[in-house]
Amino acid sequence: MAEDKPHFALSGVVTVVVGLRNYACHRDLLEASSPFCAAKLKDCWNEGKNEIHLDDQEPAAAEIWIDWMYKNFLSRAPLSIDTETLRIGLIAKTYKLADYLIIPDLKNDLMDLIMDQHKKSRKWFTLHALIDLWEVDESDSGLFKYVFRSSILSFMTSPKFYLTGSGELKKISTRADTTLLLKVIEGIMVWNVKSWDLPSDDKKCDYHDHSEGSSCKEWDGPRDKVNNQ
Numbered sequence: 480m481a482e483d484k485p486h487f488a489l490s491g492v493v494t495v496v497v498g499l500r501n502y503a504c505h506r507d508l509l510e511a512s513s514p515f516c517a518a519k520l521k522d523c524w525n526e527g528k529n530e531i532h533l534d535d536q537e538p539a540a541a542e543i544w545i546d547w548m549y550k551n552f553l554s555r556a557p558l559s560i561d562t563e564t565l566r567i568g569l570i571a572k573t574y575k576l577a578d579y580l581i582i583p584d585l586k587n588d589l590m591d592l593i594m595d596q597h598k599k600s601r602k603w604f605t606l607h608a609l610i611d612l613w614e615v616d617e618s619d620s621g622l623f624k625y626v627f628r629s630s631i632l633s634f635m636t637s638p639k640f641y642l643t644g645s646g647e648l649k650k651i652s653t654r655a656d657t658t659l660l661l662k663v664i665e666g667i668m669v670w671n672v673k674s675w676d677l678p679s680d681d682k683k684c685d686y687h688d689h690s691e692g693s694s695c696k697e698w699d700g701p702r703d704k705v706n707n708q
């Protein structure tokens with residue numbers, strides 16, 4: 480006989496309120512998944528309530544998190560959106576939610592998903608994506624670092640896209656705030672000293688968050704970079 484293990488399906492159900500949406504989730508699973516939820520649930524228990532509120536978060540991001548929590552696997556939903564603005568918006572909101580809930584594993588799974596997809600497609604984020612990300616979350620996160628490196632690469636290797644007819648450069652200068660523009664200028668100067676390859680070819684761990692004792696299931700060890708001239 481197998482040893483008896485606690486199972487979340489036997490736990491009580493609580494309501495997670497995100498914006499106008501309500502989600503029924505197993506209490507034990509929420510507690511095990513997120514230190515933030517664990518603390519919130521403790522307070523709610525003391526107050527005799529059966530729901531927790533996630534303030535200023537997006538239902539679409541919450542649905543990706545809940546799906547991930549139950550399946551222990553990240554759906555491709557954030558990447559399957561055609562429009563880049565909406566795609567990076569959902570990625571950024573999901574990443575921000577994972578940060579808010581203190582779930583570094585979800586942040587890292589999100590980074591791995593993006594990097595795997597870019598590695599296959601040989602695509603990267605544009606400077607517009609960087610601005611879209613900045614509008615959701617002005618932080619020095621692994622996601623920001625990745626999108627930043629990716630978008631500077633896009634700018635420096637496809638100058639035609641930014642400098643010809645469509646006026647992309649002008650659009651960017653009117654959309655980005657000063658702090659971000661200064662970061663972009665700095666990035667371009669760094670690129671001129673030593674350019675970099677597609678960041679999805681870097682070590683994934685460069686963009687991970689390993690706080691809260693989160694392990695690195697994807698990292699396959701350091702890779703020596705060969706600088707092809």
Ligand SMILES: [Zn+2]
Pocket residue numbers: 683684685687688689694695696698
């Ligand atoms: Zn790692």
